[in-house]
Amino acid sequence: MISRINNFKKFLVYMFCAFFSVCFSYLLVNILFNNAEYNYKKLGLSFYIFAAVYLLTYAYIRLRKIEEFLTRHYKKIYYHFYV
Amino acid sequence: MFIVQMSFGLFLRFKPDFDIEAVYQGAIEWVQTGTFAKYYDYYYHFPNNLGAMTFLHFFFSIASFLGFEDYFLVGMIVNSILSILTMMVVSLILKHISGAKQAVFALVIFAVYLPFYFIAPVFYTDSLSMLFPVLFYYLYLKLKDTSYNKKFFLICILMGLAASIGMKIKFTVVIMVIAVAIDMFINSNWKKAISANAVVCSVILICFAVFNVYIYSYHLDRERARQDNDPYVHWVMMGLKGSGGYNPDDYLFTRSFKDPDERKAAIIQEIKRRISEYGPDGMFKFLTKKSVKCFGDGTFGLDDFLADREDKNVLHSFVISEGDKYELYRHICEAILFTLMLFMVLLALKYFFSKEKNIYLAPLVAVFGIFLFLLGWEANRRYFTNFVPVIIVYAVLGIDYFQLLVKKFGTSVLKIAKKS
16 A cells, blocks of 8 residues: 555656756747847857857766765865855 | 955945845935835835845944944945855855865855855845845754754744845745755654744744835835735746846836736736747747856856946956956856756666655755756746855755766776776
């Protein structure tokens, strides 16, 4: 009985994740192609999005290479950032 | 970050107007005279801003006690500290969930997301409440690791206090409370979930009761408040016309009814009429447009406030809509927000496709909750601001999957290239 309930819970969560992805993908597509409200320049916005994705991913990859350093000096980085 | 925020804040000082004026000047008047009588009329109509005013009043009282009289600067310092605490909590959440690399990456995101540099002077409900959803979630993560003892109840009480303060400032914080409750029932055992939720709800109810008893005993008249309050359905009605945004005609409509019951009934009738006028297809198109209006601007709508100043400087050319660099600024802000939401969607897809066991459900439910709420409420680009830190938590977790997808894609492209 408990395993059935757990399986049902998991099913609900996976379906929710799928529904969430569909809704937000639809939203993102509309922000990019159907944004009369804000009137973005489509090409300009696409360029900035590409740049943001690229730069953030690049920054993340760089951080991966110094993961040990980050783990050791996390507190220092943490406090310096806020001041 | 604090130094940069405060320096920019000094350059962006403005004269608070409309709602923020009632919050700011009301708090000052309360400190100086013991009441906020000049703004009673406003708060009879908009009791939702009483929490933000009381919150500022608390800090202004401390400043006044210390002999400090530049209340705008006090508000700015409070808001800056709150936004910095938000960044700290987001980083701690990611350290707890994933590790130092992700925690530092969250700081990188805050560093490149430009509105966080200009947010200090805008001490309105959206930014004042930003800390509380993530703080509530962080405490929940701590609670998950705690066994059933005194510490467990202490964390529950702290969660209740964080939720109460957040909800008093901006009621949408309740969405995180609901999301965490759902997460608890799905991922924890029922006994723990029921007792934790019972304590959290009790603390929230007690805090709300104490606050309301105080306000309606010493400041406002309960009967007049009942007569004058704009009912919540008013904002639902407003969210169904035009682009779903602010509409002064709807205020005239609501206030044309003197009797509160009659007013509410008339608004509900109008809501039904507007929905039936759209029809299913029209409604879908309208909601699509509305969701873009709500989530399609990454500037947090700071220029709604920052433009209230006569002389402009170089920073204004970026942050206010009349500025000549504003186009560049808003495109960059939206690109970053878009990227964060893209990474968030990728994480949800990862959860779905890889059938992960360890799912951090609460932030996902919370973001979806604010999305649904804004579809039904008055549309405004500022209203999701206090959930941006939650989006950042998810975006950081999602970037790993994005990298994996890029690698897979790269490998398969290389294979195809080799074959040909």
